[in-house]
Amino acid sequence: MSHESDEVNEAVAGELRLMAPNVRTSRSLARELLDPEFVEVGASGRRWTYEQMLAALPDMAGSSEEGPQYQPSDIAGGVLAPGLVHLTYETVIDGRRARRSSLWRKRSDGTGWRMYYHQATPVPPEVE
Structure with missing residues (x-):
């Protein structure tokens, strides 16, 4: 496995952890995965x-x-620069589909990989 694959795999693991109910309901666990400079543009259009x-x-x-x-599928990723990974994938939750894009960066303070940016775009039911 290449170094690049290791970086992508770590970001994917973090992404999947953020979808787990036990992480979503724990501020301390979620804090370990979100970058202090985190920003999201949600499927609703709201900025978080x-x-x-x-x-x-x-x-x-x-x-x-x-x-x-969350039911994720088609997760793909690439290293944009050392310590910066871009992921794309789709999710379905409660019948609603969304295409998602995340940037993960490795913190220089040794705390590991954190989600820096996330965007979700709803997919209408009629779209393949």
Whole structure:
């Protein structure tokens, strides 16, 4: 496995952890995966900051073990620069599809890979 693949695999692992209900409901676990400079443009069009996301995540879709869970597919990634990985994939949750794009960066403070940016675009039902 190449170094580049290792970086992509670490970002994918972080992405999948962020979809897990036990991480979404734990501010401390989510904090380990979100960069302090994190920004998201959600499927709703809303812009989220690090603090806003940490506060809202436990109440968002996919945060309950009993409720609908994220079903990711077609995850692909590439290294844009040393310590910077771009991921793309699709999710379905509760019948809603979205195409997603994330930037993960490796923190120089030794805390590992963190999601720096995320964007979700809803996919209408009629789109293949």
